[in-house]
Amino acid sequence: MTRYEKGKETLENIQERSVEEIFKDLEDIAPDLSRFVIEFPYSEIYTREELDLKTREICTVAALTVLGTVAQLKDHINAALNVGNSPREIVEIIMQMSAYCGFPKSINAMVAAKEVFAQRELLPLE
Numbered sequence: 001m002t003r004y005e006k007g008k009e010t011l012e013n014i015q016e017r018s019v020e021e022i023f024k025d026l027e028d029i030a031p032d033l034s035r036f037v038i039e040f041p042y043s044e045i046y047t048r049e050e051l052d053l054k055t056r057e058i059c060t061v062a063a064l065t066v067l068g069t070v071a072q073l074k075d076h077i078n079a080a081l082n083v084g085n086s087p088r089e090i091v092e093i094i095m096q097m098s099a100y101c102g103f104p105k106s107i108n109a110m111v112a113a114k115e116v117f118a119q120r121e122l123l124p125l126e
Helices: 003-015 031-039 041-045 053-067 070-082 087-101 103-119
Strands: none
Touching: 003 031, 003 041, 003 070, 031 041, 053 070, 053 087, 053 103, 070 087, 070 103, 087 103
16 A cells, blocks of 8 residues: 555545545645645554554644644544544643633634534534
């Protein structure tokens, strides 16, 4: 299996969408960028044995919260749910990040989480 095939399989299992759908916005401007993402993080990092996908996704949610990248954050909140993180765990990690990135980024991340939860009919949280 090539790095691309391995990364594609991992990404599609986490996201439950095709690689083509995930990277459609890059297709006509930077198709190599999507290939880089597939071959490096999803083939080389996400498949390492030291951490499970649940841990990797909650770490990614935390990192994207701190960076303030809402578009990618929504994808990874979905992925976190797909690999076994609960909505409560996601809310807690976003709340914890407020100490490191400030309230504006945490609020934006929480709004992104709420949108994902609403789409998946997970609201209201108990």
